[in-house]
Amino acid sequence: MELGIALGAVIVIGAVGGLAWHRRLQGRLAALEAELAVQTGEVAELNQRIRRGLEGMGAALWEWRLTDDTIHLSDLFLQITGYGREEFGTSARQFFACFHPDERDEVRGELDDYMARRTVHCSAEVRFRRKDGHYVWMHLRAVGSWDAEGRPLSLVGSFTDITAKMEAEEERDRLFNLSTDMLAVGGFDEYLQQINPAWVRVLGWSRDELMGSPLVEFIHEDDREGLEEAWTVLRQGTPVEGLENRFRCRDGSFRWLSWGSFPYPDRQLVFSVVRDITLQKQSEHQLLEYQDRLRSLTSQLSRVEDRQRRELASAIHDGLAQQLFGIRAQMVLLKYPDKVPNLRDIVIQIIDILDDTMAEARSLSFELFPPVLYEAGLEAALVWLCHNFGERTGIVCACAREGEGPELPEDMRAMAYQCVRELMNNVNKHARAGRIDVTLNYVDRFLTILVEDDGAGFDPNRQERPQEAERSTSGFGLFSIRERLRSVSGRMLVDSKPGQGARIFLSFPQPGEGMSDEPVAAEHFNPRPHFGDG
Template sequence: GVTATIVVWQALSADRLASSDSGAPVPLAMLVVGLGFTLLTSLAVHWAATARLREREARDAYQQLAIGAGQWRLAERAKRRSEERFQLVARATTDALWSWDLASGDLWWSPGFYALFRYPEAREERGLESKTSRIHPADRGRVLRGVQEATEGSDDLWSGEYRFRCGDGAYAYVSDRAFIVRDPAGRAERVFGSMIDVTARRLAEEERDRFFTLSPDALCMAGSDGYLKRINPAWTDLLGYTEEELLSRPVTEFVHPDDRAATAEAGQRLRSGEGVVSFENRYRHKDGSYRWLQWRARQVAERQILYAFARDVTVEKRIESELAAARDQALQSANAKATFLANMSHEIRTPMNGVIGMCELLMETPLNPAQRRYADTIHSSADSLLTILDDILDFSKAEVGKLALVSVPFDLRRLTEDILDLFARRAQTKGLELAGLVHRDVPRGLSGDPARLRQVIANLLGNAVKFTDHGLVALEASLQAEEGGRTVVRFEVRDTGVGITAQGRQALFASFSQVDSSSTRRHGGTGLGLAICKQLVELMGGAIGVESVPGKGSTFWFTVPFEVAPDVSLCEPP
């Protein structure tokens, strides 16, 4: 508008000057009127344009305001719906829910809060302090810092665990999770949260950690990369290294070179899913020595973590080594003794057989009663000495594990008849009844070691006859069981002798042991017979025992498993 006025003014001035040159002057009033008209026109145009601009801006502002109001109403409606849903959930659940309005400071608890934490009644509370005052003093600062950082920052979620005072004054461990509602500018307006009681879990974790820390065994967690990830203090006590030293080096660096292959093999078994794996290796101590460790380990496949504990068995290993050395030395001594006894028994047996043979020849010649009595004494004494030599030889062989068994078919009934015939004369001399019974269900043909079986039965029958002064001595064989294709036969030797006390039965099968030392003077013997019987029966896979009543007699029994011989005609004479 101003520019147009200047242009008009310049045009009028030029016209006026031109008129002056021609001699016709322009009136001043006309110039003023023209100028005023032009100025008014320009101002009218400017005011019209400004009015239209302001109208447009007002219309735009109104539209923006309408949009903002609509959004605000939608936001308020959504917030109300959210709060209504929160209230419904709060009334329906037993969890402890809470809501904090930052503008008003109101803090609201759900009914579940009062039930869970044992407070008497639900009420509206002012300020966050009503909650934070119940937090354990040792945890309060940490929780407040976390909530402040969450509300003043941009995160919408906050969580934490802490101790919370219950209505009865006790503290419970709680897990608290909160969601922060913000206005369009990003400022926190309201916080919704839930609290659950995790006291049981935390106490269990504390007990686990306490066990881990205080355990005398070396507990650890190891990764698939061959490094220890966590260890308890027992490792430092055991090996002298610090925790950092043990965690910063691979496990194989500490394992004895000779044990690394076995350790790697145990690791492979764990990775293949074998479950619990036990193994032993030597671990280097910080002083350079090695400790024997006995391991039990298990791998959790989904986490690729190995859990294990190691126990120091260095002392046990040393004792084991010393015992092995002592055992080897004892075996060497026993072998030397057995060799000596075998040689001596053979050396003594040769002249003794000569004495017995000559005595038998002498007894076939005409002798007066006194001479025959002397010859009988010599013969029986020589037989007793041979029996003692046989016992000593068998015992020395058993001591060093040189007693060997054979397995041949034999006729059980013929074997028992032969043994009974052997003792028939001796029993008759003492006025004893000697009886034998093999039950019908016992197979006649068996496969085993008939010589060793004869030796056991003869020893038991000999003792029964020896220690029985009147009455009966009986041998009985019965079928006890059939298992795994084998027949278990039970043998019993019963007598009506003096019997054995309970105290005497305890040491009855020990070497060089007799129930009554006076019996040695009366009947002779070394006390090796029953010990040898026990060794022979156990060597044949059976068991032996005794039942006795003092003054009424005894029953010695033993069991032996045999294979059944299919053809009795093939059985060798025992």
């Protein structure tokens, strides 16, 4: 009986204790629920702040719930694309249909790979069609969630409008590709990493060929040391301006390039602006060559003047002076009439010597500047020159005219006469010719004179070189003639080969006219196919 009472008491006490424990547990659970509600509110508020922050930075949020294949878009996304929420709905099919056709499969593939966990990150730059039909560039990012068995549940991500950035890059690329300068990005490993089309256009190599070998392999051996020194400076972070070297083209030739390079050591890159200065270098070389020729010409002209003085002095001494001496000797005899049996014969001899002296003086004067040049014109003067030249040298020389035209001004007429005379003297000295033909031709606005001989001929290209011309009187004769013609907008063309004689064309513009770019007058003489500038 007592045992029963004791057990009952224990049961009662246990029940009372259980009720107290249950009340305490319920209180604790209520406190936890209240704390969870607070934390849930804080998380929701934090999520809202994060959403507002992301959208404040231009990130339009979206969620793709894979369980029901619906899309939920933020207000900012709808604002960027121009759609109303009721217009767009929640259809994932409609969402993906708005991607540009060229990138639609790429986006789905990127998302599928990420959801299958074949990739760690999900990011892409895509075009999305606005309501007005235009496309905007978006940077897509997404993070996913999976259930315990690894099945994807949802994707949450953002779209950032990068249209301005992409348009700026397109404009940059357009300028990069259309630039006439050669633009390049290279690495500190001395390989080109990016080049614009100007490289291919100027040098002939393909992009892969240019970027597949170290830069130094394209540089002329004599310029490689300078390139290596430039790389050393660039790796130290110092720009290099005005580096010039010869770059090998695909056809084996070399072109001169000028480099302006700016290093970015943090990225191990060098940005370069490269210009083709081959024509400038050729012009500089031609200018130096021209200056050499002018210096040599000055020396040659000085020697020519000395020779002409000697020839004139010799002509006076051997001709006029001797004749004057003969006249003086005869005149001395007249002082002694009683010793001269026949004064009349002496006077006749004196008159004959005077006639010869006058003729020789006239011939010498004509040889220098014939009065007929100014009195009767250029054709008459050249006819006289050919006649006199033939008698003096034994070379058959003829002058002819084709066409009619106005007379040249006196100064240009004198130049034409001197040029023809110099060419004929060169033939006499160097060509071993038997015949010279001088032909005047009036065509359109030009007077062209052809001087042609059947002599030994020469290589016009060799006569263009200063060192060759310095050893050749004929070479400097041609150079001098050409420069004189250029001073009056005239031109000289040379057609000659060793052993085949020479044909030299002198073109003079008529009064008030300038030379055209084409030697039209020379064509009427039926020149040989190949011409060399004399």
